[in-house]
Amino acid sequence: MNHVYGQRMTTAIEVSDLRKTFGHTVALDGLDLEVSTGEIHGFLGPNGAGKSTTIRILLGLMRSDGGTATLLGGDPWREVETLHRRLAYVPGDVALWPNLTGGEVIDLLGALRGGLDERRRADMLERFDLDPTKKSRSYSKGNRQKVALVAALSSDVELLVLDEPTSGLDPLMEAVFKDAVREFRAAGGTVLLSSHILSEVESVCDRVSIIRAGRNVESGTLAQLRHLSRTKVTALLERAASLPDLAALPGVSDVRSEDGQVACSVETHHLGGLLEWLGAHGIRNLTSAPPTLEELFMDQYRTATPASPEAATGR
Amino acid sequence: MTGFTGTGSLLRLAARRDRVLIPASVLAIALVVAMAAKATIDLYPDSGSALGAMRSVVDNPAIVALYGPFTSLSLDAFATFKTILMGAVFLCLLAYIVVRRHTRTEEESGRLELLGAGAIGRRAPLAAAVLLGTIAVLLTALVTAAVAIGVGLDSSGSVALGVAWTIVGLTWVGVTAVAAQLAETARGTAGLSIGALGVAFLLRALGDTAPDDSPVRFLTWLSPLGWGEKVAPYGANRVGLVALGIIAYAGLVLLAFTLLERRDLGAGLLPSRPGAARGTLRSAGALTARLARGTVVGWLIAYGVLAVVIGSIAGNVVDFVDSPETAAMLRRLGGSAGTIVDTFFATEIQVAAIAAAALGIALVTRIRTEETAGRAESVLATPVRRTPWALGHVLVAVAATTLVMLVLGLVAGAVDGQRTGDVGASIASLVGAGAATLPAVWVCIGAALVLVGYVPRFTGLAWPVLIAFFVVGELAELMNLPHWVASISPFHHLARLPGGSADAVTLTLLTLTAVALVVIGLAGLRRRDVPAA
Structure with a gap:
C-alpha cells in the first residue's frame, strides 16, 4: 500500500453526529462511526438502518444535513478527487454497462482510479474464476460483484469501502473474498465492510459497529460486544431461592422457575455476581449459555436504543 | 394454447402503470386533429376559398412527402391532411412505447423474472403487452373518429380516419412485439421498431412523390403508413383495407409468439458474442x-x-x-x-x-x-x-x-x-x-x-x-x-x-x-x- 499522502493516520474514517433526511424520512439520526487505519471494520445493521446512506456520504455522493464526516483526513464532499485516488468502492448492487465486457469494466475502473496492479488483476481474475470476455449483461449478480471486487482489489489504494459485497457470491467465492480482504489488511490497508453475513463478519472483522434507525447502537470488538449482551443461566439449587431476590440482582432479568430449576438471563459482565448469589444457595447443576452471534445481533437489531420516530428507509 | 395464465392480472398491472400515459396520449392526438380541423374550417367559411388554396398545393411533392397526398378536393380532406399521417406516426410511437415498456424493458430490468416466478404463464407478459397496445390503438382511433364527427367533419370520412389509424397502429403493435423478441435490450428494441417506422415513412414518401406512371409508386404499398393513406379518409374511404392491417397484425403477433418460444427469458434471438478481455477506455x-x-x-x-x-x-x-x-x-x-x-x-x-x-x-x-x-x-x-x-x-x-x-x-x-x-x-x-x-x-x-x-x-x-x-x-x-x-x-x-x-x-x-x-x-x-x- 502506498502512503504518500503525509504520515500514516490512525483514524481512517471518523463520523460524528451525522444527520441526513430524505423528505420526511430520517435516514441518519446522529450517527457516530470510527474506523482505525489498518483494521477491517464490520458495518452492520438491519435493512434501512442507514448503512448505504452513510457510505454515500463518505464517498461524497450525498451531502449530510448535519454532523461531521472525515475520510482519510479529508472532507468527503469537498476533496472528492484526492480522496478517491486513495480508495476503492464496491456498491451493494453492482450495475455495469451491459455492452462492455467484464474485462473492459475492470480496466476502465482501474484507469479511473489511476491504474491497476497487473499482477494482482490476473491473480484476482483467476482466484475469483471470472471470465472477463463476457458482456456485462450476461453476468449474474455474483459475477457482477466479482467484476467490481476484482477492480477494487487490484487497485493500488489504502481504503476499501465495501457495501454488502458478497451477497451474491457462493461459499467458495466468499472464502476467496475473505482471504483477499485479509491480504489487503496485512499489506496495511483499511476496510469498511457492510455485511449481513455473520460468519463473514466473525472471521474477518477486527471491530464492528452496529447501527439501527440511523444511529450507532454498539461499537467494539466482537468479544466486547459479547460481553455487553446476555448469557442464559439455568441452575438446580440445593436450597429454595427467592425469585424476587434473584430478579433484584444487578443485570439479571427473565427470571422464572422451570421444573424445580431457576432460569434467568444476565448481562455478561454481571455474571460473576449472579454466580456468587447462586453459590450461596448451593449449586447442584448449572448450565450457562453464552450468546451466539445470531442472538447478539438479533438482540441489537431488535431492542437497542429507542427507534427514531420514523423508520429509516434504505438508501 | 397454454402459457397465458395470469394475462388478465398482468394486463391490469400494465394498464394501471399506464393510466396517465395512454389516456393523455389518446386525448392529445385526438384534440390536435380536432383543433386543426376546426381552425381550418373557421378559416375558410366557404369551401370555394379552401379549394382555391388546396389546388395550389395538391400536387406539391414537398408537401406530399411530409404529409401524404390529398384524399379528395373537399374541405374535410383539407382540414385533416396535415394531421392524418402525422397522427398515424404518433400513434405508432404510442403503440411502440406501450408494447416495449411491458415486454423487453421489464425483462431487461429483471422485474419480469420476479413475475415469471409467480403463477404467470410464459406467454402472458407478451400477451398482456400486445393487448394493452391494441387497446391504446383502438381507443385512439375511436376517440379521434368521434371527436372529428363532433367538430363537424363528414362521419363516414371520420370512420375511415379511425380505420386508417387502426391499420397503422395495430401493425406497429405487431412490429414492436417482434422487435422485443429479436433484440436483447430495450434500446435494441427501440432501434428496430423506430427504424422500421422510419423506413415505412420513407417508402411511402418515395412512392407518393413519384410520377403517376412510375413503378416507384408501388413503394407506398410496401409501407404500413402507406396502407393508412390508401384508405383515403374523407375521399375514397376504403375501409375494406382494414383487412390488410388485421392480417399484418395477426401475422406479426403470431411471429412474436413463435419467436418467444425459441428463446430464454432475458435472451434475444440476435446473439451476443464474447468480447475483449482487456479494455481501452481510460x-x-x-x-x-x-x-x-x-x-x-x-x-x-x-x-x-x-x-x-x-x-x-x-x-x-x-x-x-x-x-x-x-x-x-x-x-x-x-x-x-x-x-x-x-x-x-x-x-x-x-x-x-x-x-x-x-x-x-x-x-x-x-x-x-x-x-x-x-x-x-x-x-x-x-x-x-x-x-x-x-x-x-x-x-x-x-x-x-x-x-x-x-x-x-x-x-x-x-x-x-x-x-x-x-x-x-x-x-x-x-x-x-x-x-x-x-x-x-x-x-x-x-x-x-x-x-x-x-x-x-x-x-x-x-x-x-x-x-x-x-x-x-x-x-x-x-x-x-x-x-x-x-x-x-x-x-x-x-x-x-x-x-x-x-x-x-x-x-x-x-x-x-x-x-x-x-x-x-x-x-x-x-x-x-x-x-x-
Whole structure:
C-alpha cells in the first residue's frame, strides 16, 4: 500500500453526529462511526438502518444535513478527487454497462482510479474464476460483484469501502473474498465492510459497529460486544431461592422457575455476581449459555436504543 | 394454447402503470386533429376559398412527402391532411412505447423474472403487452373518429380516419412485439421498431412523390403508413383495407409468439458474442462516448438515408408549377421566402433539427439513466469529479447532434447538386442551413440538463416539452394560437434556410441561452445527492 499522502493516520474514517433526511424520512439520526487505519471494520445493521446512506456520504455522493464526516483526513464532499485516488468502492448492487465486457469494466475502473496492479488483476481474475470476455449483461449478480471486487482489489489504494459485497457470491467465492480482504489488511490497508453475513463478519472483522434507525447502537470488538449482551443461566439449587431476590440482582432479568430449576438471563459482565448469589444457595447443576452471534445481533437489531420516530428507509 | 395464465392480472398491472400515459396520449392526438380541423374550417367559411388554396398545393411533392397526398378536393380532406399521417406516426410511437415498456424493458430490468416466478404463464407478459397496445390503438382511433364527427367533419370520412389509424397502429403493435423478441435490450428494441417506422415513412414518401406512371409508386404499398393513406379518409374511404392491417397484425403477433418460444427469458434471438478481455477506455469521457457510439452511428445512417431521399424528392419538386399563390400557401405552412425547392428543404431541415434535438436529449439525459441504474456511483466513487463527468455527456450530445445535421446537409447537398449542376454550392447551402438550426437543438439539450440538475425525477418532462415545440411549430398558425405560444419554441426563432437569411444575433442569443442552461444545470447537479431521492 502506498502512503504518500503525509504520515500514516490512525483514524481512517471518523463520523460524528451525522444527520441526513430524505423528505420526511430520517435516514441518519446522529450517527457516530470510527474506523482505525489498518483494521477491517464490520458495518452492520438491519435493512434501512442507514448503512448505504452513510457510505454515500463518505464517498461524497450525498451531502449530510448535519454532523461531521472525515475520510482519510479529508472532507468527503469537498476533496472528492484526492480522496478517491486513495480508495476503492464496491456498491451493494453492482450495475455495469451491459455492452462492455467484464474485462473492459475492470480496466476502465482501474484507469479511473489511476491504474491497476497487473499482477494482482490476473491473480484476482483467476482466484475469483471470472471470465472477463463476457458482456456485462450476461453476468449474474455474483459475477457482477466479482467484476467490481476484482477492480477494487487490484487497485493500488489504502481504503476499501465495501457495501454488502458478497451477497451474491457462493461459499467458495466468499472464502476467496475473505482471504483477499485479509491480504489487503496485512499489506496495511483499511476496510469498511457492510455485511449481513455473520460468519463473514466473525472471521474477518477486527471491530464492528452496529447501527439501527440511523444511529450507532454498539461499537467494539466482537468479544466486547459479547460481553455487553446476555448469557442464559439455568441452575438446580440445593436450597429454595427467592425469585424476587434473584430478579433484584444487578443485570439479571427473565427470571422464572422451570421444573424445580431457576432460569434467568444476565448481562455478561454481571455474571460473576449472579454466580456468587447462586453459590450461596448451593449449586447442584448449572448450565450457562453464552450468546451466539445470531442472538447478539438479533438482540441489537431488535431492542437497542429507542427507534427514531420514523423508520429509516434504505438508501 | 397454454402459457397465458395470469394475462388478465398482468394486463391490469400494465394498464394501471399506464393510466396517465395512454389516456393523455389518446386525448392529445385526438384534440390536435380536432383543433386543426376546426381552425381550418373557421378559416375558410366557404369551401370555394379552401379549394382555391388546396389546388395550389395538391400536387406539391414537398408537401406530399411530409404529409401524404390529398384524399379528395373537399374541405374535410383539407382540414385533416396535415394531421392524418402525422397522427398515424404518433400513434405508432404510442403503440411502440406501450408494447416495449411491458415486454423487453421489464425483462431487461429483471422485474419480469420476479413475475415469471409467480403463477404467470410464459406467454402472458407478451400477451398482456400486445393487448394493452391494441387497446391504446383502438381507443385512439375511436376517440379521434368521434371527436372529428363532433367538430363537424363528414362521419363516414371520420370512420375511415379511425380505420386508417387502426391499420397503422395495430401493425406497429405487431412490429414492436417482434422487435422485443429479436433484440436483447430495450434500446435494441427501440432501434428496430423506430427504424422500421422510419423506413415505412420513407417508402411511402418515395412512392407518393413519384410520377403517376412510375413503378416507384408501388413503394407506398410496401409501407404500413402507406396502407393508412390508401384508405383515403374523407375521399375514397376504403375501409375494406382494414383487412390488410388485421392480417399484418395477426401475422406479426403470431411471429412474436413463435419467436418467444425459441428463446430464454432475458435472451434475444440476435446473439451476443464474447468480447475483449482487456479494455481501452481510460477516462469517463471515453466511456460516455463509447456508450453513445451505437446510437449515434444509427442516427448517422438514418440521416444519411433521409438526406438521400429528400435530396431526390427535391428533383420532383422542381416539376411543380411555381405560382405566387402556391408560394403564399407554402409560407403559411411554414415555408421560407425562397423558391419552392428552398421551402421544401427548409421544412425538412427544420423537422430533422427537432428530431436531432430528440437525439441530444436522449444522450444528455443518460446522466440520469446512469444515475438511476446505479452505474454513476461506480464512476463517481473514483477520482472523476461530477461536473466534468456530466459535461462529458453534454459534449457528446452537442457533438452528436452537430454531426447528424452536418451529414444531413452534406448528403442532401451532394444529391441535390446532381440536379443543380453545382455540387459545391448545394452542399454549402444545405450544410449551412443544417448548421443554422443547431443553436435551437442545443437549447433543448441545456433545458434537459436543467431538469436533470434540479428535478431529476421529472427528467422525462423533456420529451413532452420537445413534442410541444414540434406541435407548436407545425400547427400554431393553423390552430390560431397566440404568437407568444409559438415563440416558446427555440425552433420558432430560426430563419427558414435555405432561402431566408440567417440572423446572427438570434443564433448568438440561442447559443448563449444554451450555454447558460448548461451552466445552470451543472450547478444544480453539483449540489445535489447522487442518486437523488
